[in-house]
Amino acid sequence: MTATIPAPRSSSSRPRKVNWEKWGWLYMRISGVLLLVLVFGHLFVNLVAGDGVHAIDFAFVAGKWADPFWVVWDTLMLWLALIHGANGMRTLTNDYARGRLRKVLLGAILVSTIVLILLGSLVIFTFDPCIGAAQGGDLAQFCTAKG
Template sequence: MTADTLAAPRSPQSRDPHIRKKGPNLEKWGWLYMRISGVVLVVLIFGHLFSNLMVGDGIHALDWGFVAGKLANPFWQVWDILMLWLALIHGANGMRTIVNDYVTGETVRKTLVWAIFVAAGLLIVLGTLVVFAFDPCNGVTTDSAFWEACQAL
């Protein structure tokens, strides 16, 4: 068989080390994740935009108090965490796909993929900490314009 022809669909696989024979098909699961997370992200993002920009006073209501109130609500905490996690993992997987498609050097490719996942992991940890550990009154002093609002909490 020459390089210009394809093997029959049911013929045994070659001994090429780049062809996976056993174990989970991670590329398939990554492909499915991209499709499912993309649909869920569209719902989450448009829900986020609608609740922030269209409900109530719209964009004029966006201030420190609005964000503090929203991050104090467990529903919006879960909403924001889902959006954060899905978006970062979706983006990191997309970048991994681009690196796998265009970077030919094995060492450079592995280093870039590693760096992408480290950056995504770090952003996920930091974003999760912000959402769950957010204290709107941290560092507010008696001189601050927010002092009275924090006293009411």
């Protein structure tokens, strides 16, 4: 007696969908590792190197953001942290909320993440330490020497 085993279903017969949960899971792992490097580097430069926490003021931030390296560093940290946190909140919302409440919460997470990314990026890329530097002092001297 011979048993016939049916042919396995071919994956080519049906269209493949993007597995968003898999990509979200993968993003959380990769962004988590990158965030560890970015955050601890940020903390080291701001709190340990140089004069430590006592050196952090407007001029310190202006000096950091005058260097494109730190602009990219802080922008990458901002984007990764906000998207990482939003993805975590999305996962919690999917686990515990149902129906209309779930859709409202997911929409609120999406809107707040987009607004914060846009505002944070706007601050980083449009930061100008010389606005309002006409009052005198070290900043006014820096801005007149610069321009």
